[in-house]
Amino acid sequence: MPAVVNIFTQQTIRSPAHPAQQDPVFRYFFGDRQEARPRQASNLGSGVIVSPNGYILTNHHVVEAADEIQVALADGRSLPARVVGTDPETDLAVLKIDADQLPAITFAQADSLKVGDWVLAVGNPFGVGQTVTAGIVSALGRTHLGINTFENFIQTDAAINPGNSGGALVDANGNLVGVNSAIYSRTGGSQGIGFAIPVSIARQVMEQIIQSGGVTRGWVGIEVQDLSPELAASFNLKTAEGALIAGVLKGGPAEVGGIRPGDILLAVNSKKVADSATLLNLIAALQPGVEAQLTVSRKQQSRVLNVQVGRRPVQRTLAPEAEPELN
Incomplete structure (x- = not known):
């Protein structure tokens, strides 16, 4: 498949000086030793050409912290690539190579996939x-x-x-x-x-x-958790659908809009909230600056609150790994 490419990265890793080097007694006996030489770490991955003019979609962890990126095309060419941008929160990145008339992949219709396909x-x-x-x-x-x-x-x-x-x-x-x-x-x-x-x-x-x-993603400043059957029963709910508001950021959009800890968030703009992961995705999909209608259950009564959506802060990322695994 010519639209799929191989990605090779290089990263220079500089080892920090040993703490003992800061000890004058150590230096007196052993002298001032030079720091360890930088070493080269390589990584490999894959990517997908998404436009004929050289945009390539790949994973964030493939290119994170890379000093040099090379893309090997199906026709045998190897070209340098630059990072256009990355999104650590979905583990996606876009690269650009200087080439044109490339074989771009065709996108399937969203939600066309079924279990068993x-x-x-x-x-x-x-x-x-x-x-x-x-x-x-x-x-x-x-x-x-x-x-x-x-x-x-x-x-x-x-x-x-x-x-x-x-x-x-x-x-x-x-x-x-x-x-x-x-x-x-x-x-x-x-x-x-x-x-x-x-x-x-x-x-x-x-x-x-x-x-x-x-x-850019939406944000309202809440901390949520899934509703277990036991929690749902304690709130006299018939099902465990929705997300429990465990905390509200002081002065954040949710607090200003009237959201309180202990509320059960049931829907965002009439879209049903199944669990905390669904809620996170629904809030993130909102455009900052717009007003969203959040349906909550409080003391067994349903109410709709209007909340001005803010912009999600940039999240810190952990050190990169060669390949994510679940163990």
Whole structure:
């Protein structure tokens, strides 16, 4: 598949000086030793050409902290790439290479995928070159995996191995349905449980990055938790659907709009809230500056509160890993 490329990165790692070097007694006996020489760390991954003029979609963790990025095309060319922008909270990034008339992938229709559909995972596992593996869609809408802030993963049993990250998950017609991102593994290799970011999220993030260099999300300043059956019973709720407001930021949009700790958030602009992950995605999809209607249950009474949506603060990221795994 010519629209899938191999990505190779280099990073210079400088080791910090040993703490003993700061001790004058140590220096008296052993002298002033030079700091350790910088070492080069390499990483590999995959990417998907999304436009004929050189935009490439991949994973954030593939290119994070890279000093040099090379993209190997299907026609044998190897070109340097620059980072247009990244979104650590969905683990997506957009690169740009100076080339044109490239073979761009076709995006599948959002939400067209069904459990049981056949899919192909295309990438560069272990750096051996472009590889295609087949499987089915095992599940949709996987959340609470602890991989990204915003999760709505496609689960597949198509073999995904280190190096596949950022590669394409395509349907039987070759249309992009997801971006391969992570695996569940106790060995480091494929065990039949892989996760891909759905094309609906990937396309939305990609378009924002290309347009503005980053992603803007809505935020209202609340801390939420899932409703367990026991919590739902304590609130005299018939079901455990919704999200419990565990905390409200003082002076934040939610507090100004009347949201209180202990409220049960049931809907955002009439869209039903199933759990805390659904709520996070619904709030993030709102445009900062607009007024949103939040439906809450308080003391067994439903009420609609108007909240002015703020802009989600930039989140700090952890140190990069070669390939996300769940253990």
